[in-house]
Amino acid sequence: xxxxxxxxSHQVTQMGQEVILRCVPIxxxxxxxxxxxxLGQKVEFLVSFYxxxxxxxxxxxxxxxxxxxxxxxxxxxxxxxxxxxxSAMYFCASIGLGMSFYNEQFFGPGTRLTVL
Amino acid sequence: ExxxxxxxxxxxxxxxxxxxxxxxxxxxxxxxxxxRQDPGKSLESLFVLLSNGAVKQEGRLMASLDTKAxxxxxxxxxxxxxxxxxxxxxxxMNRDDKIIFGKGTRLHILP
Numbered sequence: 001x002x003x004x005x006x007x008x009s010h011q012v013t014q015m016g017q018e019v020i021l022r023c024v025p026i027x028x029x030x031x032x033x034x035x036x037x038x039l040g041q042k043v044e045f046l047v048s049f050y051x052x053x054x055x056x057x058x059x060x061x062x063x064x065x066x067x068x069x070x071x072x073x074x075x076x077x078x079x080x081x082x083x084x085x086x087s088a089m090y091f092c093a094s095i096g097l098g099m100s101f102y103n104e105q106f107f108g109p110g111t112r113l114t115v116l
Numbered sequence: 117e118x119x120x121x122x123x124x125x126x127x128x129x130x131x132x133x134x135x136x137x138x139x140x141x142x143x144x145x146x147x148x149x150x151x152r153q154d155p156g157k158s159l160e161s162l163f164v165l166l167s168n169g170a171v172k173q174e175g176r177l178m179a180s181l182d183t184k185a186x187x188x189x190x191x192x193x194x195x196x197x198x199x200x201x202x203x204x205x206x207x208x209m210n211r212d213d214k215i216i217f218g219k220g221t222r223l224h225i226l227p
Contacts, residue, residue, distance in 0.1 A: 043204065109158045
């Protein structure tokens with residue numbers, strides 16, 4: 001069964017460093033999302049991406065964040081200068097939008113980012 | 117702004133008992149999701165409810181949706197320890213829209 005994959009599973013970085021989180025969505029999917037979950041809290045929307053541009057972004061997604069689909073398969077989230085409060089689990093999701101009304105976002109396994 | 121509220125946020129219950137988790141949302145939507153999350157793990161999709169009156173069951177879990185009341189319930193029947201996890205309900209407005217999550221219900225089932 002197709003699945004969304006994410007790498008790395010765990011990333012540890014120093015405050016102020018840049019990190020890139022990688023996702024490979026399901027191959028025929030068209031819409032891509034990043035969510036984050038601070039430990040013990042709810043899952044929060046960061047950004048959606050369609051047709052090589054951002055569709056919507058949340059207040060969390062400030063200038064330190066960027067997304068890219070560099071090669072038609074990977075979908076990346078970059079944090080330019082990490083802060084302690086960026087420590088969280090980051091989930092990638094994708095959706096295919098076929099002919100059926102029933103379209104569910106498929107979530108990846110997540111990348112746990114720890115900023116020291 | 118779409119908001120999703122769950123209650124209770126914490127639930128400790130004995131094996132064999134029944135209980136219900138409630139999910140209210142603030143804006144009309146016909147798409148509601150229930151997810152399970154084990155500690156440190158990803159989100160496991162349990163149910164997708166797409167219409168008013170929808171009811172779905174899987175094992176000891178049953179989910180229902182009342183779009184007029186903007187309420188969904190997740191009912192647990194004869195709980196077993198393996199059901200211990202955090203359960204999230206979530207809603208989106210359109211099929212390509214972001215998903216808004218509730219805060220989650222942390223369920224602990226005592227043997």
